[in-house]
Ligand code: SF4
């Protein structure tokens with residue numbers, strides 16, 4: 001009988017799923033993916049996880065809960081670092097540990113350590129470690145991974161052409177206003193926890209850009225002026241992407257989606273908002289947690305878009321050009 | 329150059345004497361107060377962790393007293409602390425304060441920059457002098473910690489624990505009046521002497537509690553509602569898993585290998601957590617197990633609201649609590665934490681530990 005590996009649809013699923021899916025497929029392993037986040041998953045997650053954690057971590061626990069009786073293994077990599085001299089958020093570092101100590105009745109966890117802080121070579125170890133669960137030789141595992149990696153590169157390319165990660169929807173070429181939807185991938189692409197914000201913006205004739213659509217090099221270049229290098233790779237992407245788009249004048253406004261209590265966001269929001277203020281680019285923060293109501297989010301989005309419209313109408317006869325309009 | 333630095337427990341005592349001995353002008357940060365916190369809250373991003381808010385308050389109060397240079401230790405991940413300097417600089421600039429930030433970044437970020445910063449702030453010109461200065465700093469920190477520990481111990485055993493508070497209050501008052509290393513050492517020795525003279529109860533076996541958690545909250549009495557003193561007055565012997573001495577030993581003295589004490593915590597944590605998780609999350613886990621092994625009655629985790637590494641540690645502590653039947657309580661601290669509720673929880677925990685002891689002695 002074939003082994004089944006469960007992949008929780010949460011956290012870095014939104015970044016690396018295509019890679020994982022291809023890797024396991026190439027190994028001949030069957031994957032069970034948990035469904036899109038729903039009320040039941042959220043409730044189970046909130047119940048299983050410590051109160052103090054942020055929403056995405058709770059949601060992740062819910063996905064694990066969904067999978068636990070349906071699979072032989074659950075795949076939860078321990079993401080320490082995905083780039084030289086950089087790190088992931090402490091909660092990614094401890095994710096498999098939080099899950100395994102919070103929940104009962106789990107199948108075996110496959111939790112390869114991904115630590116590329118010193119060099120990319122460590123990736124190999126993680127790949128071989130994972131292959132062993134399915135009696136694959138080191139060579140076979142690496143081959144499966146390299147093939148998956150190629151496929152993943154092509155996928156990343158399509159995102160840079162403007163496709164939305166995972167759902168693969170192309171974004172509209174022309175729109176009266178372009179909104180940069182900023183924040184962690186799992187807050188932006190999980191349609192349940194952000195209450196379908198992408199669709200809401202589109203329904204209101206706003207174009208949506210996310211930082212995943214930019215290339216890494218551009219993003220890194222735009223943060224090089226800071227007095228401190230951004231040692232969180234995913235934070236670097238958020239700040240660098242926002243800086244790049246703001247500096248080039250490609251966006252009309254920024255909506256930052258942050259999960260309540262996110263430690264990384266407290267820093268990233270401050271850095272991006274500071275720059276937006278300086279450049280006079282409207283910036284607003286939507287904080288989400290398990291209690292957030294949809295009505296509130298709708299009102300906030302509408303108000304923000306109204307403000308943008310009003311602003312562009314008045315652009316020509318604005319008394320003090322570039323006057324700062326800030327909404328929070 | 330008038331130097332100041334964040335206020336963190338007893339560090340200002342050693343820091344002041346140390347910099348003075350090197351011929352620098354020091355504006356020691358005023359001790360944390362309600363006003364410090366309010367200034368910090370007003371000017372910091374709402375969602376940042378508590379230590380940054382208090383530091384902003386510290387800096388503003390020091391600047392008001394004339395400081396023009398801020399000395400900080402940096403880090404490069406994985407926790408937020410590494411971004412403190414850039415955020416703080418931005419905030420103070422926005423407020424119109426023209427101060428210089430000197431950040432000692434880890435050696436990995438470039439040895440030359442670090443060297444330059446050390447030479448500049450410590451008023452020295454060669455490595456030999458750095459070593460001499462380091463030894464002096466170490467002696468001072470070590471002794472300051474020794475006093476804190478002795479005070480904690482004496483409170484637990486004292487027939488009249490309020491005597492200890494009198495001695496310590498007097499010590500804190502005098503710290504501000506003395507100048508340089510010699511006078512400070514003298515004051516410290518006298519304080520140790522008086523503490524040793526406090527009369528102790530005979531045949532008394534105090535409840536022992538280990539304090540674990542985020543380093544700043546452990547060290548700074550203002551943010552932890554003076555937890556050491558309060559437990560001491562309840563007759564409890566407290567030990568902190570992190571002190572300035574332990575930190576320096578691990579990060580500076582034994583660099584790059586790390587100290588035995590901290591490596592032992594990593595070893596103990598292994599069955600539950602094998603890797604770093606930023607901040608002192610892994611050390612928190614290891615320390616809890618260490619206290620259990622040493623026969624402590626319980627442990628208290630101090631968690632500043634939304635502190636990422638300590639949140640990772642929390643479910644692991646819950647598990648240790650179940651596996652080893654070792655009582656561990658988590659106290660969450662932020663600017664909204666009420667003192668009354670905090671004390672009630674402390675008292676309830678000590679009661680629980682007392683009851684457990686009684687039950688054990690019956691069996
Ligand atoms: S980056 Fe923020 S949202 Fe993501 S795991 Fe860390 S704290 Fe949670």
Ligand code: SF4
Nearest residue numbers: 377407409607635636
């Ligand atoms: S360890 Fe906790 S309190 Fe310290 S910087 Fe990190 S999140 Fe903030």
